[in-house]
Amino acid sequence: MEQPNFKPTAELMLRETASQTAGPYVHIGLALDVAGLPERDEEIWNRMAGEDAEGERIEVVGRVIDGNGDLVRDALLEAWQADSRGNYQAGFDLKAPFNSFGRTATTAAGDSEWVLHTIKPGSITAEDGRVMAPHITLSLFARGVNIQLQTRLYFEDEAAANDQCPVLNAIESPPRRQTLIARKESGEAGIPRYRLDIVLQGDGETVFFDY
């Protein structure tokens, strides 16, 4: 018999609006240039750091690959990262030298790489005092993806910090941790470039988080 004062938690709260795929034409709404629409005065896009941003300027690039090994050419990614001192700059302002939030997309043509122009984030000290290695939080939306896939990008030249990172260490399988580590390349004009492919399914499948 039910306790008279018992109510399941779900009945005490509203239910979250259900998620749906962003679909094939997500660019119309969130990446106007990619859709071929005229851009508005201010768009939220992939230049997170300007010339005056404090810290090391970097480019972050990658592809998105499906379970057949084919390129996902219609993905939209959202990035959220700390500044070079490990602080989030939440007040989005295109006049500011750095914004913690950015968007990018893979495209129908060519190599279909997404790109972020940003700075290398600093380490972040978590509530419990443990230090998280520098990382960029990424959310992936696309046709066929019913609710966004949430992951993190880490940097291969931060090996010591990565070894200690509580979030990387929460991944039970050590080989799977490697799916989050971006590899360093020499980029154009002396700007270091980090590359991370996101594999949605199968061999080398990227770790996705629930939080």
Added chain:
Amino acid sequence: MTTPRRFVERDRNWHPPAYAPGYKTSIPRSPNQALVSLQNPSISELSGPDFRKLRMGPHDNDLLMNFRDEASPGLPVGERIILFGRVVDQFGKPVPHTLVEMWQANAGGRYRHGKDRYLAPLDPNFGGVGRCLTDDDGWYRFRTIKPGPYPWPNGINTWRPAHIHVSVMGPAISTRLITQMYFEGDPLIPICPIVQTLKDSEAVQTMIGRLDMARSRPMDALAWRFDLVVRGALQTYFENQ
């Protein structure tokens, strides 16, 4: 905005699963491995962007006005509607000053996107994109044209119900949500493979906008109300430190 310590856990049986084979594209685009749960979400998950300084244009939330045929400007063709609603969290608390974005097809079901080759024509006065911030009490509003249904290659004869894609940020990246608003009474809703990715018919109800005659404008536009609920923000009473 104070940073919450935690958000109510997402009920992933309420949301659609990644693998939902009736929606064919989800088959190769769904992870095989379990999600890794972060037991102690950090500032990286509990914070998010605040768009109050994003400069919006005067017609960013008015799709009747924000795309014009330069040769012969006019109004778009179709059912004029007001789309409005409130963003609240799971405890019913309004979410003010949050970014709501939307995009949609035109009255004939055609998207203004290089990849859409459906034979229904583009409307020279319709772009299909809008954005706004919720006000102090969590309300948002758009003015637009009711989108048409359209066919898509899933089954042999599969059609999307009329829908508007709606994107909301909420207070953190943990509350980030993209959904689709469907129109109450549309008989295509129950037979849509994308709607059917949800297992719970009550969850489907959270995606259905309702006709609101009281908010309609006589001799001008019908109103549809679509409230959005994002994850509830919790303060933690007892911490380890």
